Amino acid sequence: MDRSEVAERLESVLVTELGLDEDKIQEEAHFEEDLDVDSLGVVELLMALEDEFDVKIPDEEAESIMTVGQAIDLVHKKLGG
Amino acid sequence: MAADRRRVVVTGMGAVTPLGLDVESTWSSLLGGESGVAKITLFDASDHKTKIAAEIADWDTGRYFDVKEARRLDRFSEFFLVAARQAMEQAGIDYTGDEEAAARAGVMLGTGFGGMRSFLDEIYTLSDRGPDRVSPTGVPRIIPNMAAGILSIEANLTGPVSCVVTACSASANAIGDAAEIIRRGAADAMVAGGAEATINEYAIASFAQARALSTNNHDPRGASRPFDAERDGFVMGEGGAALVLESLEHAEGRGAEIIAEITGYxxxxxxxxxxxxxxxxxxxxxxxxxxxxxxxxxxxxxxxxxxxxxxxxxxxxxxxxxxxxxxxxxxxxxxxxxxxxxxxxxxxxxxxxxxxxxxxxxxxxxxxxxxxxxxxxxxxxxxxxxxxxxxxxxxxxxxxxxxxxxxxxxxxxxxxx
Missing domain, CATH: 3.40.47.10 (Thiolase/Chalcone synthase)
Known part of the structure; x- marks a missing residue:
């Protein structure tokens, strides 16, 4: 899967499943600071991505995910991109 | 009645019930003698002894909550929050931005179970997919007090906020306890009420096993027949209701319309x-x-x-x-x-x-x-x-x-x- 497809699907999960503000979603957007995602929301987000892309994101990797772009990169890498 | 006791009055009411999504539509259905009982649609009841209930059939979460809010709400909390919003709107109270008044206002909730639908779904997930797939918002959706907690957050009520869990007397206790809080001067206004949303495969099965539910499946509208010789059990309903209670002085002081008084508990x-x-x-x-x-x-x-x-x-x-x-x-x-x-x-x-x-x-x-x-x-x-x-x-x-x-x-x- 190429990176742009990952980005599209990931952003769709953020909006439709997690209810994040579509207008504020961009690669540099910080989940907690810009997108109003709290600590519980971060866990929900990672679980939603695991389900959507059928990947495992261990806690130590999850801790480094702060922005939308970082999440896209991690998923893209896990899918062999 | 003690002469020096603070009097407690009602200034707002809200309800979402099987007969209507607000107080007035529910009331006109009640006066018309209408039944809210029908075949269960919330789960597949075909294997159950009881296949009827009084559901809120046309409940649309999206009408009241956005996706992000809805992810953190059990159905029972949705019912309570909507009823509470209606009651607060009628009372005309709004404590956002008024911290001194907010600290004199609270919530008293009554519920029998809390978020039972969420509890069941989380247990199914645990059983089917393991502990790493359990939701981080499971516990906050399940715990019975959460509807009170969320209302306090939503409406900025920072005084006494609590929850009574006494089965089918819970929200009567909640109203009485809220009145007592106002009587003893610990708050000036309380949103008091309750909600339940347990038309699910477990609660129906367990109440049926206890022989508490009507099995009059062929006649849903005739199944709940209190005091009639042919009654055979209760019919489960769902919904929520709330009152705004205030001390008489507080209500009069802000020129609120007084609907009734809580005189005895x-x-x-x-x-x-x-x-x-x-x-x-x-x-x-x-x-x-x-x-x-x-x-x-x-x-x-x-x-x-x-x-x-x-x-x-x-x-x-x-x-x-x-x-x-x-x-x-x-x-x-x-x-x-x-x-x-x-x-x-x-x-x-x-x-x-x-x-x-x-x-x-x-x-x-x-x-x-x-x-x-x-x-x-x-x-x-x-x-x-x-x-x-x-x-x-x-x-x-x-x-x-x-x-x-x-x-x-x-x-x-x-x-x-």
Whole structure:
């Protein structure tokens, strides 16, 4: 899967499943600071991505995910991109 | 009634019920004798002994909550929050940006179970997919107090916020306890009420195994028949209701329209059995007597009783006997008693609050809602049950009863001001 497809699907999960503000979603957007995602929301987000892309994101990797772009990169890498 | 006690009045009401998504539509359905009972659609009940309930069939979460909010709400919390918003809107109270007033306002919630749908779904996930797939928002959706917590966050209510869990008397307790908080000066305003949303495969199965539910599946509208000789159990309902309570001074000080007064609150315990009422009704009678004493009223001043009236074989004759003990035989014979559960089904922990709303509407409009499906008299239930048709009446004081598994008995008295 190429990176742009990952980005599209990931952003769709953020909006439709997690209810994040579509207008504020961009690669540099910080989940907690810009997108109003709290600590519980971060866990929900990672679980939603695991389900959507059928990947495992261990806690130590999850801790480094702060922005939308970082999440896209991690998923893209896990899918062999 | 102690002369120096702060008086507690009602200034707002809200309800979402199987008969309507607000107070007025619910009330007009009740006066029209309509039943909210139908085939269960919330889960596949084909293997269940009981296949009927009073669902809120057209509930649309998206009408009231965005996706992000809805992910953190069980259905019972949605019902309570919507009812509370309606009540606060009618009362015209808004504490956002007024921290001093907000600290004098709180929430008292009653529910039997809390987020049971969420609990079941999380257990299925744990069982099917393992611990790493359990949701981080599972516990906050499940715990019974959460609807009160979320309302406090949403409406900035920073005074006393708590939750009562006494089965089917929970939200009657919540209203009484909120009134007590205002009486002793710990708050000026309280949103008090309750909600339940347990029309699910587990609760229906367990109540059915306890032989508490009607199995009159071929006649849903006729299934809830309180005080009728052919009753065979209660019909589960769902929904929520809320009141805004204030001290009289607080309500008058801000020029609020006063709808009714909470004048009496009594409770007792049967100390007898986990699910059955104490035969003879002495336990329930003590709650009614305590409420009369609290209100400073004589039995003949009660113009109408909104009964617990579940339509179970055990409750209805016991409650009738209890009313006769508390009021005396002669007065009881002259006092109209109806069970609106014949139409709404039994909202369990939400029932007391809904029936407080209904009692207030009876005071407001001087009309008594009927007990529908009353066809075959039971010699053990020999009071005036306002059968099948609403009735005009002069109503100054109403008593409403709520009894819960565990032997909890609660009576509230609401009065015209």
């Amino acid at each position: 009594g409770m007792s315990a049967d100390a007898y059995h986990i699910t059955l009422p104490r035969p003879g009704g002495a336990g329930a009678a003590r709650a009614m007597t305590a409420a009369l004493s609290d209100a400073g009223l004589e039995p003949d001043q009660i113009d109408y009783i909104n009964a617990h009236g579940t339509s179970t074989p055990a409750n209805d004759p016991t409650e009738s006997a209890a009313i006769k003990i508390a009021l005396g035989e002669a007065v009881a014979a002259e006092t109209p008693v109806s069970s609106t559960k014949s139409m709404t089904g039994h909202l369990l922990g939400g029932a007391g609050a809904l029936e407080a709303v209904i009692s207030i509407l009876a005071l407001r409009d001087q009309v008594l809602p009927p007990t529908i499906n009353y066809e075959v008299p039971d010699p053990e239930c020999d009071l005036d049950y306002v059968p099948n048709e609403a009735r005009q009446a002069s109503v100054s004081h109403v008593m409403t009863n709520s009894f819960g598994f565990g032997g909890h008995n609660v009576s509230l008295i609401l009065s015209r001001t």
